[in-house]
Amino acid sequence: RKEVEQDPGPFNVPEGATVAFNCTYSNSASQSFFWYRQDCRKEPKLLMSVYSSGNEDGRFTAQLNRASQYISLLIRDSKLSDSATYLCVVNKDNYGGSQGNLIFGKGTKLSVKP
Amino acid sequence: GAVVSQHPSRVICKSGTSVKIECRSLDFQATTMFWYRQFPKQSLMLMATSNEGSKATYEQGVEKDKFLINHASLTLSTLTVTSAHPEDSSFYICSASRSAAYNSPLHFGNGTRLTVT
Numbered sequence A: 001r002k003e004v005e006q007d008p009g010p011f012n013v014p015e016g017a018t019v020a021f022n023c024t025y026s027n028s029a030s031q032s033f034f035w036y037r038q039d040c041r042k043e044p045k046l047l048m049s050v051y052s053s054g055n056e057d058g059r060f061t062a063q064l065n066r067a068s069q070y071i072s073l074l075i076r077d078s079k080l081s082d083s084a085t086y087l088c089v090v091n092k093d094n095y096g097g098s099q100g101n102l103i104f105g106k107g108t109k110l111s112v113k114p
Numbered sequence B: 001g002a003v004v005s006q007h008p009s010r011v012i013c014k015s016g017t018s019v020k021i022e023c024r025s026l027d028f029q030a031t032t033m034f035w036y037r038q039f040p041k042q043s044l045m046l047m048a049t050s051n052e053g054s055k056a057t058y059e060q061g062v063e064k065d066k067f068l069i070n071h072a073s074l075t076l077s078t079l080t081v082t083s084a085h086p087e088d089s090s091f092y093i094c095s096a097s098r099s100a101a102y103n104s105p106l107h108f109g110n111g112t113r114l115t116v117t
Helices: none
Strands: A004-006 A011-014 A019-025 A033-038 A044-049 A055-057 A060-065 A070-075 A084-091 A102-104 A108-113 B004-007 B010-013 B019-025 B032-038 B045-051 B067-073 B076-081 B090-096 B112-116
Touching: A004 A084, A011 A019, A019 A084, A019 A108, A033 A060, A033 A070, A044 A055, A044 A060, A070 A084, B004 B090, B010 B019, B019 B032, B019 B090, B019 B112, B032 B067, B032 B076, B045 B067, B045 B076, B076 B090
Parallel strands: A011 A108, B010 B112
Antiparallel strands: A004 A019, A019 A070, A033 A044, A033 A084, A055 A060, A060 A070, A084 A102, A084 A108, B004 B019, B019 B076, B032 B045, B032 B090, B067 B076, B090 B112
């Protein structure tokens, strides 16, 4: 299994649709999980951290399943501005104090159409 | 607003020349900054960890003599691509975090798109 694996997409959805992205990770010792979004030819920007209990931020919901080593991101009521590549990010191990141990997935591309 | 600034955003240079990229934390001190590289349609790959006042830590396969890193102050790290070649053409991004906690998210600079002709 790759360290962080994502479906590359693209996901082409109409405005208003609900779309879900999945991500699997290989290291069961990983402790930190994030979703970043990256617009074309731009730097990644943090979308949300992912907590064990699941967390929601407006139209975005992130969930973590440690047993299955699986992370998800759900986007409700998609907007045109949601079009981007969504990166699943996992820390490599359970070392404290070193964000450099982050592993980035290749990303899932989302295209929201009018 | 941006918390990490990177400059230049784009550079085109001839093969054999050196290019310096600056990364600044704008409203916090960063003892550690990270340099990534991203090729088209690929994931970000960590190149090195820049440590203020000490030597950078390079990832396996990254040549330290080719990618010189200097972290002279708590708000500035520089990456110099020496004797650049076309295969060095890539998107270089720096990042830093406000906190050293392992679950503290990274803030990225706006990236530098390097094209070596």
